[in-house]
Amino acid sequence: MFSGLAIETIRIGVKSIRLHKLRSFLTALGIICGVGAVICMLSISEGASEAEMILIRLLGTQNVIVRSIRPQGGGDVAEEQAYLLDYGLNRTDLAIIENTIPHIQRVVPLREVAYEVSFGPKRFPVKVVGTLPTFFKTIHVNIAQGRAIQPIDNEKIAKVCVIGDEIRAQLFAYQDPIGRSITVSTYASGTIPFKIVGVLERIETAGTPPTGIGGRNLNNDVFIPLSTAEKRYGDLQYKRTSGSREIFRCIYSDFYVQVDELSNVIPVSEMVNQALTHGHTKSDYTVKVPYERLKIAENEKRRRRIILGAIAGISLIVGGIGIMNIMLATVTERTQEIGIRRALGAKRRHITMQFLIESLILSTVGGMIGVIVGSVGAHLITDLAGWPTIIHLWTILVSFGLALAVGLFFGIYPASAAARLDPIEALRHT
């Protein structure tokens, strides 16, 4: 019996909304914009966070990354020509970390030896990096094609390499790179061909350059066995920059220190920092902790979610006020109808329901259109502005739920105002 009445009430609501199409649309527009804004804002916030999170996870939350940095300043060009620039992580540092610091599973050193590769006539700026096979297990990047560097390669001082995806794209757009050789040339060691044995999976971090906090752009790296890097290339490197020449020595560009447990990551990073300070007078290295960054990023994500969500939420509330405004106008406009219905036997709750359902229909339809508008909007943002956006199911549910809540909340007052009307006075109203 009641369900029949409920259906009737919904029909009355739909009818009244359809009677004032433009007005209803304008009212729903507030909710449409509100929901759309919530979805766009949250999708931007989630997208931005996600890109960063992916990168951090890639670098391994259980890792501590120590990285050489060229000291700042250091005189003019003439001076640099005269001196040997000696900086960064060296073999002593590696031994100290390996031998004195607990909770470490492995330390993977990286050694940069060259900065350009060529295939036939094509050249491409890269970083040629010597490393151990364990590197590929330490970071969470898969091999897309072929295989990783293996212990046997290190033993045999093999001239093989694993290339980043960008290099594949640039040099091997139309052919299979596996088994082909690329040439690495340096001033000191001449040109050496390396056979490609594997290609890394592409690292997608939409928008931001994919170097992330590790400071490495893995898409642009060429990995060779560490032993090859040490035997084929000396410790001294020559690099030509804008006409001048510099000589420098930087034994290891990075250490990837893998810690046994997540809870030890921060203590280990502090110990590493402590252990290294003694051997370094200038600040020529830095310790990076992806885990720490993860936590910062998570906090940031939460903050961003709240701020953007709140801004969008406000627009939803404005939409709700729009509904309330129109519903109050509708109640006034239909006072006589309310009186008639009351005289013909409608109870207060029937009147409440009638108007509440009307505002709920407005907010439901507005919410649904808003979800569509928001989703399209998020895609447009990605396409036009290049910002990464992600729409989670919960984003849609939350924004739609908010629309309903707003419709309910702002519908209650007009509906109960309608129900409170005195039937006689309502009847007299014209």
Place this chain on the structure above:
Amino acid sequence: MSHQPKTSAHRQTPIAQTASGNGRVLAGLADIVKIYTIPGSPVEIPAIRGVSIEVKEGEYVAICGHSGSGKSTLLNLLGCLDHPTSGRYTLGGLDVSKLDDNALSEIRSQRLGFVFQSFNLIPQLTLLENLEVPLIYQGISPILRRQRALEFIERVELSDRINHRPMELSGGQQQRVAIARAMVNDPLLILADEPTGNLDTATGEIILKLFDQLHNEGKTIILITHERSVAEHCRRIITLRDGYVIEDIDTRSNTSKP
């Protein structure tokens, strides 16, 4: 005091027998007083100052009186749209003077039919839908509703206009729909506040003929008018002045009731 004791026998028969007549009393007003107060002001407006009348089943009653004499107020009380300030109102054997808003709505839905001076059809709805409105609140199924609505619109000879909106009809036609609407829930009592007030004499006559017809079918009707010609259709004329009943006559026997 003419209040009947609330015996179990009284409860069993919803329509009480009266000592004075053979017809059963449908609506009984006892010492009804209605005083309007304006919120925030000490002024009190006594609209009804102690009215006791009994309307029996099948009666056809006109309430007359000058403007401001309290006719509409009385009709609103009879129609369970308002609470009396004091006094007792029994409708079909049920004391409705103390009922809450919900229960009064129920009474209006089940036992009363209204016809207004300004027709008061719902403008967005078609005639048929207008006729269905009282049935909706009775919880009657859509199919049955439609059936009854069609049946009653037939009775006022507007079957060819069922899908029209009220605004597309003449005043007389609208009032016929309103009468059909007042009938559709098969009420105990039909109340009409100046049903011909907005109509010309000829059209008014058609409406009154409809009321006469309903009366002949045994319906109980109370209507307000200040036109003598309208009142003469009725079998009983109650005249109000300043909230008092000053005259209550039977037009056929021309005898005044005490």
